[in-house]
Every structure is written in structure tokens, then in C-alpha cells.
Amino acid sequence: MTGWVAIAGLGPGAEALVTPEVTATLADATDVVGYIPYVARVADRPGLTLHASDNRVEVDRARHALQMAAEGRRVVVVSSGDPGVFAMAAAVFEALEAGAPDWRDLDIRVLPGITAMLAAAARAGAPLGHDFCAINLSDNLKPWALIEKRLRLAAEADFAMAFYNPRSKARPEGFARVLEVLRAACGDDRPVIFARAVSTPEEKLTVVPLTEARPEMADMRTVVLVGSSLTRVLRAGDRPLVYTPRSAPE
Numbered sequence: 474m475t476g477w478v479a480i481a482g483l484g485p486g487a488e489a490l491v492t493p494e495v496t497a498t499l500a501d502a503t504d505v506v507g508y509i510p511y512v513a514r515v516a517d518r519p520g521l522t523l524h525a526s527d528n529r530v531e532v533d534r535a536r537h538a539l540q541m542a543a544e545g546r547r548v549v550v551v552s553s554g555d556p557g558v559f560a561m562a563a564a565v566f567e568a569l570e571a572g573a574p575d576w577r578d579l580d581i582r583v584l585p586g587i588t589a590m591l592a593a594a595a596r597a598g599a600p601l602g603h604d605f606c607a608i609n610l611s612d613n614l615k616p617w618a619l620i621e622k623r624l625r626l627a628a629e630a631d632f633a634m635a636f637y638n639p640r641s642k643a644r645p646e647g648f649a650r651v652l653e654v655l656r657a658a659c660g661d662d663r664p665v666i667f668a669r670a671v672s673t674p675e676e677k678l679t680v681v682p683l684t685e686a687r688p689e690m691a692d693m694r695t696v697v698l699v700g701s702s703l704t705r706v707l708r709a710g711d712r713p714l715v716y717t718p719r720s721a722p723e
């Protein structure tokens with residue numbers, strides 16, 4: 474039996490936003506590996522073994538997936554959103570690089586998904602319509618000083634920004650500091666979108682000016698989008714439409 478590993482993105486939450494490619498691959502799998510809440514999104518069926526594990530064991534999970542594929546199993550590693558965005562695809566390649574040489578002969582595929590910032594941007598209008606960057610605000614795998622440096626430089630370059638993992642219970646002060654850095658670096662006001670649990674029944678979108686943004690508006694189910702100096706808010710009925718024009722002046 475030939476094994477394989479597919480690293481698949483389940484999208485932001487709604488079933489309708491899972492790609493047909495991911496659905497078909499899950500239907501052909503013998504094993505699904507991933508963080509507990511993501512594995513819980515996969516329907517159980519005879520012949521499928523679900524391996525749910527806790528957060529922060531990404532490389533162990535990746536090794537387990539590669540080992541099972543080497544033994545001939547058809548393994549899907551699931552992430553939310555897109556697996557290449559702050560998720561399992563890079564962890565699998567880290568395990569591959571450090572692992573058994575014969576793992577490199579395996580059939581390994583990455584199946585894209587709709588990442589949180591794009592789902593959130595679509596709900597809000599087109600805030601990422603011009604140049605933008607994405608920053609993971611978690612300091613689990615990088616120093617806080619690097620996060621602040623990237624924030625300042627992104628603000629200086631006038632990018633719109635998307636922030637993943639904005640605020641956890643373990644480090645509630647980090648996002649307050651992010652807002653301070655942005656207020657100091659941006660020099661003017663700009664729209665901030667707090668998009669929580671996008672495409673799930675708990676979805677909530679809040680649009681405020683940077684001066685009114687508060688740390689408690691974000692949690693770990695929120696992706697935060699910050700406009701550039703060109704980003705505008707249009708009122709359409711009772712709905713704010715946030716967009717960044719495609720062109721920048723000379």
C-alpha cells in the first residue's frame with residue numbers, strides 16, 4: 474500500500490468554505506491528524522482514525538503523520554484556514570528536514586484553504602485591496618522585539634496589516650502594546666477591523682478608528698485588520714464598507 478500525507482486547510486469555519494479538493498482528500502484518508510478543535514470538524518466514519526492532539530505539539534504531530542504515511546497510511550494533517558499560514562504545512566516540512574531520509578520519497582501535498590484574513594476582508598469589503606502584510610502576534614516561536622520591529626516597519630511602509638493570534642489569556646498585555654506602537658507609528662487615524670469567528674454562528678465584525686481600538690476587542694478567535702493611510706470606510710445603510718483603493722499616489 475502506498476502512503477501519502479496531505480496537509481489540508483479547513484477554511485475559517487463554514488462547511489461551504491472547505492474546498493472540494495480537501496473534501497475529496499478527506500474521503501480517501503485512513504487517518505486525520507491535528508489540533509483537537511480542527512480534528513473535531515472532520516466527520517468520523519468507518520475506516521478513518523482521528524488523532525487529535527493538544528496545541529504546541531506541532532512537530533510531534535507532523536512526525537507522527539510522516540511515520541504513518543511511511544507505513545502505508547493515507548494521512549491528512551488538518552489546519553484551520555490555510556495550512557501554509559501560521560499552521561501545519563511548515564511544521565511538516567520542519568519534521569521532514571530533520572527526519573528519516575526515506576520520508577523525502579513520500580507523496581506530500583499541501584491543499585490550500587481560505588485563510589482567516591481573506592475571509593474577514595471579504596466580510597468587511599476590500600481592506601486588503603492594495604499592498605498588505607500578515608503578522609502573527611504570538612511570541613511563542615519568536616522574540617517580542619522582532620514583532621515590534623516588523624510592526625513599526627510595516628507601519629512606516631504604509632502597508633495594510635492583518636494580525637493573527639492577537640491576544641491570548643497567557644499574554645493579554647501584548648496586544649495593548651501593539652496598539653500603542655501603531656498609534657505612535659501611524660501618525661494618523663485609520664480603520665481597524667476586529668473580525669471574530671468569521672463564517673461561524675458566533676461571527677462578529679467591529680470596525681473602529683485606531684484611536685478607539687481597545688485590547689479587549691480581540692481574543693484568539695479574532696483576526697485584526699488595520700488599514701493603510703489610504704483605507705476608507707463607506708457607509709452603506711447601517712453597514713460600514715472598508716476598502717483600500719488599488720492605486721497609491723506618486
Ligand SMILES: C[S@@+](CC[C@H](N)C(=O)[O-])C[C@H]1O[C@@H](n2cnc3c(N)ncnc32)[C@H](O)[C@@H]1O
Nearest residue numbers: 485554555560588589637638670671693695696
Ligand atoms: C494558529 S493561527 C491559524 C491560522 C490559519 N492557518 C488560517 O490560515 O486562518 C490561529 C489564528 O487565526 C485566526 N483565525 C482563525 N480562524 C478564524 C476565524 N474563523 N475568524 C477570525 N480569525 C480566525 C485568529 O487570529 C487565530 O488566533
